[in-house]
Amino acid sequence: MAKKENQFVEAITPMEDDFAQWYTDVITKTDLVDYAPIKGFMVIKPYGFALWEKIRDYADGLFKETGHKNVYFPLLIPESLLNKEAEHVEGFAPEVAWVTQGGNKVLEERLAVRPTSETIICTMYAKWLNSYRQLPFLYNQWNSVVRWEKSTRPFLRTSEFLWQEGHTIHETEQEAIDETLQQLATYKKVAEDLMAIPVIDGKKSESEKFAGASDTYTIEAMMHDGKALQSGTSHFLGQHFTKAFDITFSDRDGNLAHPYHTSWGISTRLIGGLIMVHSDNRGLVLPPKMAPTQVIIIPIAANKGGVMEVVDKVAADLKAKGITVEVDDRSNYSPGYKFNDAEMKGIPVRLEIGPKDIEKNQALAFRRDELTKSEMSLDTVADQVSTLLDDIQKNLFEKAKKYRDERIYPAYNMDEFVDIIENKKGFAKVMWKDNAENEAKIKELTGATIRVIPFAQEDLGDKCFYTGEKADHMVIFAKAY
Amino acid sequence: MAKKENQFVEAITPMEDDFAQWYTDVITKTDLVDYAPIKGFMVIKPYGFALWEKIRDYADGLFKETGHKNVYFPLLIPESLLNKEAEHVEGFAPEVAWVTQGGNKVLEERLAVRPTSETIICTMYAKWLNSYRQLPFLYNQWNSVVRWEKSTRPFLRTSEFLWQEGHTIHETEQEAIDETLQQLATYKKVAEDLMAIPVIDGKKSESEKFAGASDTYTIEAMMHDGKALQSGTSHFLGQHFTKAFDITFSDRDGNLAHPYHTSWGISTRLIGGLIMVHSDNRGLVLPPKMAPTQVIIIPIAANKGGVMEVVDKVAADLKAKGITVEVDDRSNYSPGYKFNDAEMKGIPVRLEIGPKDIEKNQALAFRRDELTKSEMSLDTVADQVSTLLDDIQKNLFEKAKKYRDERIYPAYNMDEFVDIIENKKGFAKVMWKDNAENEAKIKELTGATIRVIPFAQEDLGDKCFYTGEKADHMVIFAKAY
Numbered sequence: 001m002a003k004k005e006n007q008f009v010e011a012i013t014p015m016e017d018d019f020a021q022w023y024t025d026v027i028t029k030t031d032l033v034d035y036a037p038i039k040g041f042m043v044i045k046p047y048g049f050a051l052w053e054k055i056r057d058y059a060d061g062l063f064k065e066t067g068h069k070n071v072y073f074p075l076l077i078p079e080s081l082l083n084k085e086a087e088h089v090e091g092f093a094p095e096v097a098w099v100t101q102g103g104n105k106v107l108e109e110r111l112a113v114r115p116t117s118e119t120i121i122c123t124m125y126a127k128w129l130n131s132y133r134q135l136p137f138l139y140n141q142w143n144s145v146v147r148w149e150k151s152t153r154p155f156l157r158t159s160e161f162l163w164q165e166g167h168t169i170h171e172t173e174q175e176a177i178d179e180t181l182q183q184l185a186t187y188k189k190v191a192e193d194l195m196a197i198p199v200i201d202g203k204k205s206e207s208e209k210f211a212g213a214s215d216t217y218t219i220e221a222m223m224h225d226g227k228a229l230q231s232g233t234s235h236f237l238g239q240h241f242t243k244a245f246d247i248t249f250s251d252r253d254g255n256l257a258h259p260y261h262t263s264w265g266i267s268t269r270l271i272g273g274l275i276m277v278h279s280d281n282r283g284l285v286l287p288p289k290m291a292p293t294q295v296i297i298i299p300i301a302a303n304k305g306g307v308m309e310v311v312d313k314v315a316a317d318l319k320a321k322g323i324t325v326e327v328d329d330r331s332n333y334s335p336g337y338k339f340n341d342a343e344m345k346g347i348p349v350r351l352e353i354g355p356k357d358i359e360k361n362q363a364l365a366f367r368r369d370e371l372t373k374s375e376m377s378l379d380t381v382a383d384q385v386s387t388l389l390d391d392i393q394k395n396l397f398e399k400a401k402k403y404r405d406e407r408i409y410p411a412y413n414m415d416e417f418v419d420i421i422e423n424k425k426g427f428a429k430v431m432w433k434d435n436a437e438n439e440a441k442i443k444e445l446t447g448a449t450i451r452v453i454p455f456a457q458e459d460l461g462d463k464c465f466y467t468g469e470k471a472d473h474m475v476i477f478a479k480a481y
Numbered sequence: 482m483a484k485k486e487n488q489f490v491e492a493i494t495p496m497e498d499d500f501a502q503w504y505t506d507v508i509t510k511t512d513l514v515d516y517a518p519i520k521g522f523m524v525i526k527p528y529g530f531a532l533w534e535k536i537r538d539y540a541d542g543l544f545k546e547t548g549h550k551n552v553y554f555p556l557l558i559p560e561s562l563l564n565k566e567a568e569h570v571e572g573f574a575p576e577v578a579w580v581t582q583g584g585n586k587v588l589e590e591r592l593a594v595r596p597t598s599e600t601i602i603c604t605m606y607a608k609w610l611n612s613y614r615q616l617p618f619l620y621n622q623w624n625s626v627v628r629w630e631k632s633t634r635p636f637l638r639t640s641e642f643l644w645q646e647g648h649t650i651h652e653t654e655q656e657a658i659d660e661t662l663q664q665l666a667t668y669k670k671v672a673e674d675l676m677a678i679p680v681i682d683g684k685k686s687e688s689e690k691f692a693g694a695s696d697t698y699t700i701e702a703m704m705h706d707g708k709a710l711q712s713g714t715s716h717f718l719g720q721h722f723t724k725a726f727d728i729t730f731s732d733r734d735g736n737l738a739h740p741y742h743t744s745w746g747i748s749t750r751l752i753g754g755l756i757m758v759h760s761d762n763r764g765l766v767l768p769p770k771m772a773p774t775q776v777i778i779i780p781i782a783a784n785k786g787g788v789m790e791v792v793d794k795v796a797a798d799l800k801a802k803g804i805t806v807e808v809d810d811r812s813n814y815s816p817g818y819k820f821n822d823a824e825m826k827g828i829p830v831r832l833e834i835g836p837k838d839i840e841k842n843q844a845l846a847f848r849r850d851e852l853t854k855s856e857m858s859l860d861t862v863a864d865q866v867s868t869l870l871d872d873i874q875k876n877l878f879e880k881a882k883k884y885r886d887e888r889i890y891p892a893y894n895m896d897e898f899v900d901i902i903e904n905k906k907g908f909a910k911v912m913w914k915d916n917a918e919n920e921a922k923i924k925e926l927t928g929a930t931i932r933v934i935p936f937a938q939e940d941l942g943d944k945c946f947y948t949g950e951k952a953d954h955m956v957i958f959a960k961a962y
Contacts (some may be wrong), residue, residue, distance in 0.1 A: 043552070046552055146556065
């Protein structure tokens with residue numbers, strides 16, 4: 001039995017020793033994902049896909065509550081459409097996978113496997129829109145996109161990933177801006193409320209915005225290693241695409257006008273963020289709202305009379321409260337093996353129930369986030385577990401927020417800045433005078449980029465930390481995934 | 482106002498005049514779908530996608546109840562993998578779209594945009610499987626596939642379509658056969674229980690089975706024009722792929738064995754079937770379980786005091802019963818226009834509520850399936866509508882079944898057979914001696930193919946209608962989409 005345990009619950013490299021290897025160990029040893037036979041592509045395994053379903057279902061619910069409807073646009077986009085918006089094609093062309101042959105024939109025009117769908121969607125919107133009465137179009141699709149990446153890592157950056165892309169057009173500029181910000185707030189809710197990942201919301205700098213956008217808004221999270229993960233973006237696209245694609249409508253005065261346009265997306269990279277924010281050297285740590293299994297019950301001496309009856313009763317009580325519960329009744333593994341296995345999978349609560357517990361009318365509850373145990377009366381275990389799950393969800397958010405807040409440092413000069421990025425491994429908050437060249441220089445020197453111009457501004461003085469000029473705003477610099 | 486009505490609620494070509502045009506009118510004028518700018522590709526619009534969501538959510542629930550889990554495998558498949566199973570590649574190669582360039586470089590190996598995923602999935606299963614203890618693998622994915630089609634029609638046959646593909650492997654042959662049949666039964670439930678489409682379940686002939694299958698099972702439905710629609714297939718793949726891809730495991734005796742394999746799929750073509758089974762010359766007819774909006778309330782003289790209060794109260798009562806309800810309170814359209822619009826969209830029940838109805842403490846209920854009206858007391862309207870929706874669901878199934886059963890004729894010779902296919906426009910049930918050459922001859926002569934060898938066999942004699950030899954079984958021939 002001991003041999004079997006070693007065979008299956010394999011050790012995870014400690015994150016302090018090698019953070020990248022720790023991440024790889026966690027995602028592969030907990031069966032979230034595997035490498036596909038094509039370089040840069042991933043296979044999302046059942047446990048990983050269950051996490052994506054949680055994100056998708058939660059976000060989709062919020063989209064629908066705010067009036068959005070799902071649609072499906074083709075996977076393949078003719079090159080001529082991709083070329084219509086100049087900045088857009090410049091941004092995406094180098095990453096495109098091209099279909100050049102179909103049904104044994106060479107195609108007259110290359111077709112892009114969609115890297116994003118603005119161009120095909122705008123083509124159809126131009127056909128559909130006539131009058132202001134039809135506006136807004138509030139459409140979204142869940143699909144996969146392909147961007148040929150040189151350096152990849154599962155969930156974080158892969159040549160194909162799953163995402164949703166919302167594409168809306170509006171009668172007025174203000175409505176489109178409101179939509180852009182509303183969707184960013186939705187993403188913040190997905191990150192914070194569902195995934196317990198605290199994020200900084202705000203605007204991207206000119207250099208970091210989406211190819212073809214007027215403004216890009218973002219939510220940025222801090223990973224365990226102090227690097228940032230862009231976790232969702234919402235773009236105000238102005239009339240760039242609606243003019244390029246000649247989308248027009250009769251406005252309230254009977255004049256022909258171009259609508260205002262937004263797009264917004266979150267992707268499977270959020271799963272990478274989930275891991276690098278909450279997990280530890282024992283494996284996954286899942287917030288209860290994300291956990292496919294919230295509670296695992298491990299019977300001790302299951303063959304003893306009465307144990308399985310109690311286990312089944314507790315499982316039924318938990319289910320009746322809407323808690324997802326699993327009983328690990330595998331007979332060919334020891335309780336110790338099962339404990340390790342459940343911890344590695346990040347199951348928020350483990351209940352141990354054996355003959356001695358039953359004698360004392362109790363169950364032992366282990367919480368994955370704090371690695372602590374407590375006794376629960378069998379009479380009230382369902383209520384207590386329910387409260388515990390809420391507490392774990394909250395605790396994980398608070399822990400992550402504390403971790404992050406302790407690693408955001410102000411910098412007033414380049415020495416302090418480099419120290420934060422290189423040694424302290426955190427986010428640098430600095431006063432900044434907008435300047436794309438200076439941004440590029442800092443990136444070259446330190447690898448850090450402006451992650452976000454936070455909505456929540458702080459006054460750190462009025463001078464740009466880099467040039468000494470009058471600053472435009474406070475920005476957050478960090479290295480990023 | 483009259484002009485506006487003509488502008489928007491456009492006439493649908495009667496199906497008796499031109500069935501193909503009727504179908505095109507229904508799907509485009511009710512805003513289910515549009516033609517993409519690439520030949521053979523479609524855009525699924527919000528109302529069409531809402532139908533797909535109904536199918537997906539219902540089927541996905543059944544898959545999960547029977548222990549299946551969702552996964553995601555890459556969109557692109559290296560040519561060398563596609564080539565591993567000989568019959569499979571022969572079947573699919575002519576329809577493949579090939580990616581030959583990625584990220585500005587010509588690829589060393591062509592990548593197929595998946596036409597189906599057996600080959601990539603088997604490659605990974607070979608990597609994952611070690612022991613019989615891990616079996617079965619019961620995985621499914623919802624995605625899109627591309628098959629380069631020469632002649633296309635939205636939903637029915639398009640170069641890209643949405644579907645799910647289940648892929649399972651099992652320890653024993655019997656388990657895999659049981660799985661194949663269980664999934665076929667699930668599809669029958671989706672068709673009959675959810676979509677009110679009666680289907681004939683059974684096996685495909687050798688000529689009609691999936692490329693690489695041992696046996697293909699199918700559900701076949703009859704359309705209004707008497708043609709068949711293959712509505713879902715479940716394949717017992719034996720060890721064809723598991724041997725070709727060298728998937729092995731240690732069996733209970735410690736020997737190396739190949740697992741047995743199934744795959745099964747339903748697609749957006751079911752939406753085409755939904756239309757051609759239930760809809761009429763006024764537009765869509767949706768079974769209540771499929772309808773994104775089950776009840777529409779149209780206020781008459783909405784500006785009269787008290788009308789909207791009653792309308793809102795009735796809407797709230799219906800919602801409380803779990804009925805999806807919409808109030809058409811658009812002020813710029815007449816009730817007559819709204820009636821047409823709701824009928825065209827196939828909304829199962831329309832409630833009309835005006836000052837005169839309120840005086841009589843009633844609402845007028847119109848049922849879309851029978852085009853009849855009845856009065857309902859405002860005190861009991863929610864219960865009555867709930868019963869009516871159940872009745873409509875049942876009625877649509879019974880009507881479709883009657884329509885179909887009346888158009889299945891036995892044939893004992895070729896004259897009768899041709900008469901059924903050409904003039905009576907129905908399904909021919911015949912006794913048949915298996916023979917692929919004869920099947921091909923009949924197809925060339927009449928366009929009809931063996932749709933299914935029904936599980937429910939009838940005894941029409943013992944001689945093959947075509948050759949006079951001793952028959953193997955009764956089969957159903959029909960023209961098909």
